[in-house]
Every structure is written in C-alpha cells, then in structure tokens.
Amino acid sequence: MSSPAPADLPFMDAFATPELAQWRGAVEKVLKGADFEKKLVGRTADGIRIDPLYPAATPAGARPMRAAAGRWRVAARVEHPEPGEAARLALSDLEGGADSLSLSFAGARAARGFGLTATSVTDLDETLGEVMLDLVRLRLDPAPGGRKQALLLADLVTRRGHDPAALTIDFGFDPIGVLASAGHLAVTLPALGERLAQTIGELKGRGFAGPFVAADGRVWHEAGATEAQELGAVLATAVNYLRLLEAAGMPLAEARDAISFALVADTDEFTTVAKLRAARLLWDRVQEACGLAPKPVFIHAETAWRALTRRDPWVNLLRGTVAAFSAGVGGADSIGVLPFTAALGLPDGFARRVARNTQLILLEEANLWRVADPAAGSGGFEALTQALCEQGWARFQDLEAQAADGMTGIVAALANGHAQAGLAREREVRAKAVATRRLPITGTSEFPNLTEASVQVLLPEPTTPPGQDAPEAAIRVEALPSMRLAEPFEALRAEADIATAAGTRPSVFLATLGPVAGFTARATFARNLFEAGGLAAPVGAGFASDGATDLAALADGFRQSGAHIACLCGSDDDYAAEGIAAARALKAAGATIWLAGRPGEQEAALREAGIEAFVAMGGDVLAQLRDALALTTTNRT
Structure with missing residues (x-):
C-alpha cells in the first residue's frame, strides 16, 4: 500500500516545510557562537564526514540486495572440546531457535583456544549428536587443516545417508585468513590454488553445492581495521581466490559462486549498516570488472570480538543487540551473536540462550526481516554507504598494488608488511582514543562497577600457547594480533x-x-x-x-x-x-x-x-x- 498523498492529509497543510537555512539558523542560536563543525559534525575512523542532518535520498543504480528476501539465519557456534557437551549445547541452540551452526575446530581463531577436537568421522558424529544436518545450515570457521575438517564433514554426511545437494554447507576455506592469523602458509600460492581447486572439485563431485571459500573480515577487524580497511581486505582476499581458482582451471563464474563473505557487526549502527550494504555493491563492481553478471554474495555477520569486555560483561548484552540489529538492517544472510561472557571463557547455556534470543526478538517481535534494505532512501545511510564504497575500493586498490617475492595483492601486502603497518596505525589511533576516553567503554573506562556480580562460564579463558613455527612453511608473514579495546583498563x-x-x-x-x-x-x-x-x-x-x-x-x-x-x-x-x-x-x-x-x-x-x-x-x-x-x-x- 502506498503512502497517502499530501492532499489526503489536510492537517499537514498547516505546517510549512522548513528549509535547510531555517534549521541552520535555529541551530546557530542554540550553539551561541560555538563552532558548528566541531560540535555537530562527526568523523568515522576512516575520516568520513557525518553531518547532523541529511535530506532524503533516492538510491541510484543497483540496490545492495540479498539473494533471497526473508529471515536471516540465526547462527550458534559449536566449539566445546568435549564431544558430548558440544552435542548437548548444539541441540539446545537448535531447539531454542537457532537454525545455523558454525563449527569451530581447535586451532581456529574464532574458537578462542577451545574448539572441536574431532579427528575422525566417529568423533564428529558424536559431536553433532542428534543434529539433523538436513534441517540446518552448517559453516566451518576457517582453521588450519581446513581440508581435513571439510572432508570429515563430507564423510559424516555420507555416513548418515543424506543427499549432499539437499544440504546447506559453507565449507569456509580461508587459507589467506589463516596465513594472516597464524603467520605462515605451508605451500606457495600456485600450489595453494591447485589444492583449493582440487578439494572444491572433490566436494562438488560428491554433490555438495558450497559455497566453499570464505573471504573473512574478522581477522582484520580484530587487528584494528577500520570499516574501509575490512572491506578492502575482504575484497582483495576474494579477488585473490578468484585468480587462484581460475589459474587452476576453474571457470570464473564457478569460482565466484564458490565464495562467501564474513564481516563484523560492530557497535556503531550507522557504519555497520553501511559497511554491509557497501560490501554487496563493491562485490557487484568486482564481478562486473570480471565480465560476470553480478550475483548477490552470501554474507555471514558476527558481532565484534574487539568490543567485548571482561568487566561488567552484562553491558555486552547491549553491544550484541546493537550489532545484531545493525547486521539485520544491513542485510546479513546469517548472524552470529557472541555470548556476553565470551571474553571470560567458554559460554554456558544461559549466555548462549541470551545470544540466540537477541536475534529472535529482532526477528519475531521487531520483524526486521520483513523489510528488504530498510536503509534505502535514508540520506545518512545512503551517503555513508557511498563513502564506504569509495574508501573500501581505495583500500582494495592499495592492497592490489602491492608486490613481494613474486606475489601480488593481499598476500604480498602481508609479506612486505604493508598491511600490518596500516593496521598498526589504526590501532595506535584507537588506543589513544580509548586511553583518553574519547572512545568510552561503558562499564570499563566509564561507569565501572567495583561490586559487579560474577558470571558463570563452562570453562575459563584458556592460556593459549604461542603459535608454533611451521618448519616447512613456504610463506611467512607477521601474524596479525587479536585485540579487544578494553584490555588496557x-x-x-x-x-x-x-x-x-x-x-x-x-x-x-x-x-x-x-x-x-x-x-x-x-x-x-x-x-x-x-x-x-x-x-x-x-x-x-x-x-x-x-x-x-x-x-x-x-x-x-x-x-x-x-x-x-x-x-x-x-x-x-x-x-x-x-x-x-x-x-x-x-x-x-x-x-x-x-x-x-x-x-x-x-x-x-x-x-x-x-x-x-x-x-x-x-x-x-x-x-x-x-x-x-x-x-x-x-x-x-
């Protein structure tokens, strides 16, 4: 139903439409001589200007739409090292409203020192217990040994008698992300492309549809990336996979279809919404540059690890809510909310239930999923989306221009230290903002609670041993750090x-x-x-x-x-x-x-x-x- 015309609302005729100059004049009176730019104009971490007022906007060109309208997937992580307990928690998540499981094996950065320890099909069968694989979406968190884990999952599908083509599984291969996280890669890039294409071919031959490869922004965000840096890194990673797979003989359209994205939903609503919208538009531009008709990419969003706090962790509930809301409005296909106790250890059933319910309330009570691209037409969101497209593309081009040891693109940027230097500069800026409380952390640097009640976790935060050097690594880089903003306090x-x-x-x-x-x-x-x-x-x-x-x-x-x-x-x-x-x-x-x-x-x-x-x-x-x-x-x- 369309909105009624102004003539149908005669009472509106009593109010003149204010002009921008009138509003500015009223603001100047309130400011009483204070500088308009300093008081009312903000800047993002990328220097993007945020004005206090925007006119309505008409989206030009393609819209950042998902492949299919409807509900996003509610994801829960399976990460408990004990198979029986992992099975119990996974089943509880699914019975409580989740419809997607992220399998985090030991060694995955997302597992935070925990992770699944299954090394055989029998182990994995026990870990997934009574989970009906044909009723949920599964995704593997990127980890060393991703091929072995993917084949274990494929063998489990065979053991249980499922039709692979009827399942929804994202195998999550992200060797570039693992390189950035761990600091080493066992094979050269050409060999990597051959192995990746071979594994994808094997899985497709068994009937799996994918996606198979993940361009994951979480490792970059945890290392201090701004929104544009994360977008640039994800694009550069995805393009590198396109090149590797095409060089290994895979048709470009198939390589494109094999890729999914993972992005971080942070606590700034406007930049998170705009980042997800910009990611789709930027990926469309990459596809067009490759001579392909654009197809929407599947985007998994996860709430920000770096925003979590160990002190007064209840405030993390608010952070997770804002981030999940923003990811939903921004058009994520699936969302994972980190439980509010995740920075303290392995979350218990209560923390996991609250994380699920955060999304279920947004879906069932707020009905966010019923509107496709709700930010469309908002002057502020459209301007920020466009600015992030420009900034993200510039960061992508910067990474693409790098060269080192016969390599180009994002791997070269890691090898020559260019990527690490850029992230270090942003970490320094953000650390100063945290130290001076220009970037306040509620419950930690602002409004701390010295008498806060303790919370329960299943297992305390593990002491993760330092990464071991791979003796036969073909590529070595400086590993990207994982940090939370609250750590100094x-x-x-x-x-x-x-x-x-x-x-x-x-x-x-x-x-x-x-x-x-x-x-x-x-x-x-x-x-x-x-x-x-x-x-x-x-x-x-x-x-x-x-x-x-x-x-x-x-x-x-x-x-x-x-x-x-x-x-x-x-x-x-x-x-x-x-x-x-x-x-x-x-x-x-x-x-x-x-x-x-x-x-x-x-x-x-x-x-x-x-x-x-x-x-x-x-x-x-x-x-x-x-x-x-x-x-x-x-x-x-």
Missing part, C-alpha cells in the same frame, strides 16, 4: 584486584571543597575515573562548615581514609577561594595531592602549594591510573 583492574586480595582495595581520598552542590560534578567525575582503574574513591557528604570548608576536618578525613592520594574536587570558585589552603593542609597530612579539573591561571600557585597532578576531560586516563595505582600500592602499609 582490564589489566589495571586485575592489578588492583591482586592488591585487594592481599588486604583492602587501593583507594583515593576525594577531598571535596564546599557544599555538595558545588563538588558533586567533579567528585563524580573523579570517582568514575579512579574506579576505572580499580581504585575505590567514595564520595561523602563533604566538609562544608559555615559557607566554607573545614580544612582541619578535611585533613583528618584524609588521615583516617588510609589513602595515599587525595584528589581535590570542587567548583572553580571553590578552587580559587580555598584550593591553595586545602592543598597545604592535605600536604601537611602526608597526602600526594591531585586536582580534578584544569588549573587555569592558578596552576603555578597550586603546584607550589603541593598539587602534583591534574585530571580532566581529554587527559590520558590510562597513564593517570597507572601512576595512581603505582603510588597507592607502593605506599600501602
């Missing part, structure tokens, strides 16, 4: 917890000046900051007396606190009136004195009075917390 919290276990929690005394109304803002800021490093910083009722601060009571409060650091917290007026006197009183009581806020013109006088550091918005919080924790733990009695 989590390390500080762990250090504070060790100190707490040996006695009492390290603490900072908040030396509040003036009445509660005056010091609350900065005391709250300071408490939030120190607790992000695991240091207690309780806020009391203050030390106000007759319109001023009782400095003797303040100094006595510090002595009784047992803290080593005293952080002054008050309004600018209180700092001007009492800051120097309060600092002297605290110094006489033996405190190392910090101040919450910027010192302004008083800095020299405040430092002379004994203040050693200032904590304020935009500062390097990680460095400040390291200093505070070192002072606190070193001087404990």
Whole structure:
C-alpha cells in the first residue's frame, strides 16, 4: 500500500516545510557562537564526514540486495572440546531457535583456544549428536587443516545417508585468513590454488553445492581495521581466490559462486549498516570488472570480538543487540551473536540462550526481516554507504598494488608488511582514543562497577600457547594480533584486584571543597575515573562548615581514609577561594595531592602549594591510573 498523498492529509497543510537555512539558523542560536563543525559534525575512523542532518535520498543504480528476501539465519557456534557437551549445547541452540551452526575446530581463531577436537568421522558424529544436518545450515570457521575438517564433514554426511545437494554447507576455506592469523602458509600460492581447486572439485563431485571459500573480515577487524580497511581486505582476499581458482582451471563464474563473505557487526549502527550494504555493491563492481553478471554474495555477520569486555560483561548484552540489529538492517544472510561472557571463557547455556534470543526478538517481535534494505532512501545511510564504497575500493586498490617475492595483492601486502603497518596505525589511533576516553567503554573506562556480580562460564579463558613455527612453511608473514579495546583498563583492574586480595582495595581520598552542590560534578567525575582503574574513591557528604570548608576536618578525613592520594574536587570558585589552603593542609597530612579539573591561571600557585597532578576531560586516563595505582600500592602499609 502506498503512502497517502499530501492532499489526503489536510492537517499537514498547516505546517510549512522548513528549509535547510531555517534549521541552520535555529541551530546557530542554540550553539551561541560555538563552532558548528566541531560540535555537530562527526568523523568515522576512516575520516568520513557525518553531518547532523541529511535530506532524503533516492538510491541510484543497483540496490545492495540479498539473494533471497526473508529471515536471516540465526547462527550458534559449536566449539566445546568435549564431544558430548558440544552435542548437548548444539541441540539446545537448535531447539531454542537457532537454525545455523558454525563449527569451530581447535586451532581456529574464532574458537578462542577451545574448539572441536574431532579427528575422525566417529568423533564428529558424536559431536553433532542428534543434529539433523538436513534441517540446518552448517559453516566451518576457517582453521588450519581446513581440508581435513571439510572432508570429515563430507564423510559424516555420507555416513548418515543424506543427499549432499539437499544440504546447506559453507565449507569456509580461508587459507589467506589463516596465513594472516597464524603467520605462515605451508605451500606457495600456485600450489595453494591447485589444492583449493582440487578439494572444491572433490566436494562438488560428491554433490555438495558450497559455497566453499570464505573471504573473512574478522581477522582484520580484530587487528584494528577500520570499516574501509575490512572491506578492502575482504575484497582483495576474494579477488585473490578468484585468480587462484581460475589459474587452476576453474571457470570464473564457478569460482565466484564458490565464495562467501564474513564481516563484523560492530557497535556503531550507522557504519555497520553501511559497511554491509557497501560490501554487496563493491562485490557487484568486482564481478562486473570480471565480465560476470553480478550475483548477490552470501554474507555471514558476527558481532565484534574487539568490543567485548571482561568487566561488567552484562553491558555486552547491549553491544550484541546493537550489532545484531545493525547486521539485520544491513542485510546479513546469517548472524552470529557472541555470548556476553565470551571474553571470560567458554559460554554456558544461559549466555548462549541470551545470544540466540537477541536475534529472535529482532526477528519475531521487531520483524526486521520483513523489510528488504530498510536503509534505502535514508540520506545518512545512503551517503555513508557511498563513502564506504569509495574508501573500501581505495583500500582494495592499495592492497592490489602491492608486490613481494613474486606475489601480488593481499598476500604480498602481508609479506612486505604493508598491511600490518596500516593496521598498526589504526590501532595506535584507537588506543589513544580509548586511553583518553574519547572512545568510552561503558562499564570499563566509564561507569565501572567495583561490586559487579560474577558470571558463570563452562570453562575459563584458556592460556593459549604461542603459535608454533611451521618448519616447512613456504610463506611467512607477521601474524596479525587479536585485540579487544578494553584490555588496557582490564589489566589495571586485575592489578588492583591482586592488591585487594592481599588486604583492602587501593583507594583515593576525594577531598571535596564546599557544599555538595558545588563538588558533586567533579567528585563524580573523579570517582568514575579512579574506579576505572580499580581504585575505590567514595564520595561523602563533604566538609562544608559555615559557607566554607573545614580544612582541619578535611585533613583528618584524609588521615583516617588510609589513602595515599587525595584528589581535590570542587567548583572553580571553590578552587580559587580555598584550593591553595586545602592543598597545604592535605600536604601537611602526608597526602600526594591531585586536582580534578584544569588549573587555569592558578596552576603555578597550586603546584607550589603541593598539587602534583591534574585530571580532566581529554587527559590520558590510562597513564593517570597507572601512576595512581603505582603510588597507592607502593605506599600501602
């Protein structure tokens, strides 16, 4: 049913359509002279401009559509090393609403040190227990030994008497992704192409339809890739597979049909939606350049590992919800939501159920699947999609231009260090944003909870041994790291917890000046900051007396606190009136004195009075917390 024309809504005639200039004029009044660009214009990690307002857009050219409209697949990972428990969890996932299983064998990066240990058809049969292979979609997470695992699965299909052509299996071969993750590849690229084509031919000969090869963006995202870098890497990987398979004698159209994509759904809704839409448009462009009529690629999306936190892991539920929503709106064909406890160990049944239900609510209650490409026509999404197409293509061309040791493209970019250098630059930028809290992490760097309740996992996070060098590797590269953004703050919290276990929690005394109304803002800021490093910083009722601060009571409060650091917290007026006197009183009581806020013109006088550091918005919080924790733990009695 089409929308009614304006004439059918006479009450709308009472409202004039505002012009952009009118809106801009109203905004300027609110800004009161502040810079429009700095206040209201954002930038993505790729430098793409995000305006506060966009007009409606009419999509030009091809639409980024899926092969078939309808529900996306709800994926759950099978990764438990014990076959019986893996079978139980898989069956529970399927009975609870999942309709796709990702098989993560030991050694796969996605298994996080766990993974299936099946080495025979009998083992795999037990691992998949009562799973009806003809009723679910299966995909293999890329791992070393992918050929052996794929053939095990094929043999299991034969053992159970299924028609391979009636099954939906993505075999997930991604030797380039494994090279990037592990740092070595056993064979040369030409030999790799021959092996890959031979294995695909063998599987097709047995009746399997594929896809067989995965261009996986997760290894790049975990190493710090921006949206455009991930897109460029996935495109370059897929094109490399096209070349290898064609060189091995496979028709180009068949090679194209053998490829699927895996992309990361992160916590930024706009960039995630635009990234998935851009991936389809970019792949269409590659197909056209190859002389092929474009066909939609199957895209599996997984929520971001690097966004997960070990501290206050319940916040991961929100992260997973935003990411899954974005992947659904962006047009993913299947989605895997990482359970909220995944960073702590192997998730239990409850965490897996919540991960499934996140998608089921979006499917069954929000009905996201009922609209094909819901972002179409939105000025903001269309502009961002187009910008990511341009940026992703530029990154793809940059990787394609690389050469090393007779190789070209993405493998050459890994071999000569070009890819690693680009990712390292982005990691450094993002690490600085995390350290200064310009990129806040709720529950970790912002609003930490020192009394958080523990959560349950089936197995604790394993200590993964360092990768072993392959003695006969034909290609060696610097392996890409896997990182989570919260790790630096989590390390500080762990250090504070060790100190707490040996006695009492390290603490900072908040030396509040003036009445509660005056010091609350900065005391709250300071408490939030120190607790992000695991240091207690309780806020009391203050030390106000007759319109001023009782400095003797303040100094006595510090002595009784047992803290080593005293952080002054008050309004600018209180700092001007009492800051120097309060600092002297605290110094006489033996405190190392910090101040919450910027010192302004008083800095020299405040430092002379004994203040050693200032904590304020935009500062390097990680460095400040390291200093505070070192002072606190070193001087404990």
